[in-house]
Structures are given as C-alpha cells and as structure tokens.
Amino acid sequence: MPHDNRPLMQPQPVCNFDQAFEAISSQPQKRITELKSTGGVNFIAEAKTSPDVGKFILLPHDNRIYPCCWGNTNNHMGKEGQRIGQYARPIDEWCQKLLKQKSEL
Numbered sequence: 001m002p003h004d005n006r007p008l009m010q011p012q013p014v015c016n017f018d019q020a021f022e023a024i025s026s027q028p029q030k031r032i033t034e035l036k037s038t039g040g041v042n043f044i045a046e047a048k049t050s051p052d053v054g055k056f057i058l059l060p061h062d063n064r065i066y067p068c069c070w071g072n073t074n075n076h077m078g079k080e081g082q083r084i085g086q087y088a089r090p091i092d093e094w095c096q097k098l099l100k101q102k103s104e105l
Contacts, residue, residue, distance in 0.1 A: 006072040009085050013092035017070035020095045021047050021055050035094060038086040045091055059087045 015023070024032055024047040031046040046058040057065040063082040066075060070088065074081030 006069070006074050006076070006081055007085075009071055009073055009088060012071050013088060015092050015095035015099065017055075017065070017067040019099065020070070020091050021057060021067075023095045023098050024057065024091075032091075032094060035087075035090045038089050043087060045087065057091065059084065063087070065091075 013020075024030060024045060029046075030048075031044055033044050035043055035045060037043055043060050047055070048058045049055050053066065055067060059065065061082075063084055064075060064077070065084050065088055069075040069081075069084060072081070073083065073085035075084050
C-alpha cells in the first residue's frame, strides 16, 4: 500500500510487491540483472530480507523498495525519500512478463 504523503507512480504498478519480490526471489542468487531504469541505465535488483525490516528489494546506491513503498515514486527513507520509481517501473514490467509466461505453461 503506497504512502499517502509520497508521490504515486502513474500508472500504478500492475504487480503487487509480493509478486515482484517472489519473482526476483525465484531467480538465481535472488537477483535480476538485465533491467534498465526508466532513464536507460542498467541496474541490478535483489530480493533481500532483514530481521529488522522484513522483505525489501535492494537497488543501486543502497536504495530500497519496501512493501509499504511499492507504488510510490520515493520510499519513506528520510524527509524526501529515496527515488525508487525509475527502478520500480521496469521491475513491474519484468514481473508482468514473468507472470504471463508462467500462466501460459
């Protein structure tokens, strides 16, 4: 569920956080490497867990997408939050393709 006090991604992601997290977790080393940000920069996304915060998706520059931030352009870290929308969009598109492939099996 996105934070009300942070800008929302438009359009909102099709996959929910759990679907994206599980899709990444199913990959070797729990990571995807063939993604490009909305600005065209290659990046790696990793599914991680922590006893303190639970599940999150680790992005470049130690940015993180938490379940509560999925669907926002920024996460809840700090006053302005870390920018995550440019990473969440390609993760969502990748997740949609993966789910479609699984449904066609």
